[in-house]
Amino acid sequence: MDTRRQFILKSGKLVAAGVAAAAAGPTVFTRGAGAADRTLKILQWSHFVPSYDKWFDPFAKDWGAKHGIEVTVDHVGFADVVPRATAEVAAQSGHDIHMFIGLASAFEEHVIDLKDVVGTLDKKYGKQVDLAYRSTYNPITKKQYAVSDMWVPDPGNYHKRIWTEIGQPNGPVTYEDLVKAAPEIKKKNPQMQIPIGVGLSQDIDSNMAVRNMLWCHGGSIQDKDSNVVLNSPETLAALDYAKRLYSVGMTQAVLSWNAASNNQAFNAQETSYILNSISAYRTAQDNNLPVLENYFFVPALKGPTGIMLASEHVMSGYVVWKFSKSQDTAKEFLVALIDASRDSMLASKLYNFPSFYGAAADPGTPMSKKFESGAAWISKQCNNDPFGSKPADKLALLAKSIPWSTNLGYPGYANPAEGEIFDTYVITDMFAKAATGALSPKDAMTEASNRTKEIFTKWRKKGMVAGGSKDR
């Protein structure tokens, strides 16, 4: 039991912390003064660019110190983000904020609606980029189940010398370029193990690569209204393409790749083209690898339909659990994190792109100009890489990546069914089976389509996914 003196001291500390928090900046969230609200536990991935974590952890702690809140940040590997969330939901305890690097939609039922946070950010910075919105909002339940502070473009990485040798110094432009180039690359570089390194394995990068192929051939898993449309001539065209590409330019190595494998293969100059964010490039820079002078980037490739699209490489989705006792504090932190979008992008060495471009705007920019101002600042960084790219504008194409970047679930919204299909590798396996001849393209498509419909039906029954009337 507290003595009267202890009680007065404690009350004084609470009042002081409240005053300090109020003084630190205006807030839309009313924070309670309970003991739980004085702590904030964040589960964060271990960033692919380690310098980001060195920025994030002190940033979170400093924010906490300014607001009288004890902040704890725990990191897990990217593969443990979902299993950890599953465990915390089952236990109904754990962290207050959980960061997903893919889809958080399956956990919608257990997270609070962050509409007010996004509303605040909209008022401060203008609208977020569409792919971030589509990855964090469920139009069926009208719930903003996550808030995205950043996303990561997924360009093509090509080996300039090798592509110059075959007459394409600026790298591939279309998917057909890969098929044409592969035999020539093999001829001129017989020591190279995998002329074209597009992953077809059960890993995160392959999951994105095969979606890019599918979309650029006009196919998709769902339509904009969440009807399953995988069973289509467009999907078949994409699978036929994958089969051709595999036979001329790839080996079984791409069937076994993990998230680091394509980086390692490219950095060891064992392949001439991969689909990846700039983390592999930063590794090459940090270690001054021989590949560095030939390390260049191209935008998403164009398919025969003229569609040119790539999936985001990472889409952050911060959720606040319903079981959290620090929900308002968590909301305030998320706003503060997005306020720091410029620092975040620089700390990640231009890996992170702000989901709210306006948050990177010059101070004092009027609301109507915030998006353009933020975009201009981002372009400035990419056009003159502060982290030593040679030439300095090597990453310039990233500044223009929004038009060719999209969300998982394209052309619809991300949803739990898309998430389950992603996490159980239904699409990568379809491509791998068709490419290697383990199944005919048609059989691979039918098998994947059946499983896809099964998954969609299950989530529709739970009322979290729409569509169904026009399933193919």
Place this chain on the structure above:
Amino acid sequence: MDTVETAVTTASRKAPDTLSRRDRRLGKLLLAPALAYIFLLVALPFLLALFLSLTNSSAGSLEFSFVGLQNFKNVAASPVFLRALRNTFIFTLVSQVLVIFLGNILARALLKQFRGKLLVRFLVLMPWAAPISLATLGWLWIFDSTFSVINWGLKVVGWLGPGQWYYWLGDPTLGMVAIITVHVWRLLPFSTVILLAGLTSIPSEVHEAADLDGAGPFAKAFQITLPMMLPILTVALLFGVVFTFTDMNVVYLLTRGGPYNSTHVLASLAYQEGVLGGDVGRGAAVAIFLVPLLVVMAVFMLRVSRRSEVT
């Protein structure tokens, strides 16, 4: 006097009873932690898995409804599940045959006296002591599709010509070979130690008597060593089989079930479907699919072991 005698007699009659009751109480007390452990960490999760397999429970939700045997019907119709089921049997059978065979050789070698025996023993036990995640990372590099040291070695000695390469983790068959290799490497020390204990427990007089009777090496192996080793061999086998049937570590760390879900075993598929994919009901159905078979197998092997006990 009478009273004293009666009291002594009563006390002496009661004493053994009290002692045996105390023994029983102590026995129960000593057994309680083990029973509590088994109930809380084995029985309860198992019952929960059984329960979940009959529901449409998903990872992001605490609400569910009963779907009967629908999850079992769905998984039984899935080609990925059927492949995983087949792999589980291949994985268990091949790895256990190899573990028992190689364990026997090692145990017999370690029975002999030779220089450096202590070092060999230490090296044999190393895989058992090493954390599996760390060890598998080493194996991941050994079997890496692009940088495999085995391949580079084979290339240097001329086994692999230009353009020839083994894609250990990118080919369904080679993937299973890699998985079985690592699992055998991992279980071999345990099996060796158990078999070594069994071999040393056979009294040397039995072998000496057989020598006097003119028994040859085969007769001694099949009529003395094997029958006397059968109880311990069965325990080693039972442990190995159950452990292998329910293990997902090696598969998950090496191939993650790939390429195209062709190297999954039931445990790794259950993890992929239930934890990563979030379909807890389906994952639970995959996980407990083999429980009836394992129970029958365990009962059978324990009976064999009991019958063959040397008295």
